[in-house]
């Protein structure tokens with residue numbers, strides 16, 4: 260229990276509480292009596308007591324921001340990298356995935372592509388990396404290719420094209436799940452290309468697909484769009500082929516060049 264305090268001290272306490280409420284430091288306003296009692300009891304220095312008090316608000320603000328980033332990100336599952344069983348999927352290079360999980364790839368606006376048949380953990384890895392980015396304080400948005408195409412199509416009909424493009428340009432990390440063989444709704448391939456193109460060299464994109472890179476031209480219907488999209492995506496990218504013999508890391512212009520030539524040779 261607190262000792263009885265002189266009137267002026269009580270008024271000061273009320274004022275301090277009012278200041279905290281006025282500044283919307285509500286967690287601090289609530290914690291104030293507790294922190295003051297503790298401070299008296301433990302004979303804390305003024306600095307320690309103030310640090311204790313502000314730490315409470317900082318932690319509460321951090322938690323609120325995290326939950327708001329998480330809501331915005333629209334992650335379909337609560338998966339983290341800890342849920343991924345690397346032993347069950349020896350085709351996946353754990354070192355590469357853990358390197359991606361450091362999020363250094365965000366600093367260079369590099370991309371990550373997960374390519375493989377259904378059920379091998381592509382979505383799980385995309386979600387886990389997206390979650391790591393949310394936890395690290397980044398703005399992240401998770402969507403499927405079909406949903407992205409549908410959103411863009413609707414926006415185009417409603418005259419909101421520029422605003423939907425700004426929306427998809429915004430996140431530091433955009434994860435696009437399930438790019439498949441089925442044609443995207445509306446003018447989906449072109450919308451997807453524009454999204455990829457405007458993010459190119461600016462911010463990172465994760466893409467999961469069951470379409471092998473060599474088959475992209477066919478899957479998109481439009482070989483030129485497919486080649487242009489691969490060009491942007493692979494320029495700086497880690498490509499994880501999950502069913503394949505191993506991943507390949509395209510960090511170098513030369514490697515990307517080879518793919519571009521391959522694609523261009525196929526489409527011409």
Ligand code: ADP
Pocket residue numbers: 342343344345347348375376377378379380381382383384467
């Ligand atoms: P994909 O996107 O390649 O079709 P998912 O990521 O959706 O595959 O994985 C399918 C299911 O299998 C999910 O429930 C996922 O949690 C699980 N799963 C796949 N690979 C692994 C793994 N290596 N470790 C743990 N769970 C896995």
Ligand code: MG
Pocket residue numbers: 378381382383436437467
């Ligand atoms: Mg999937």
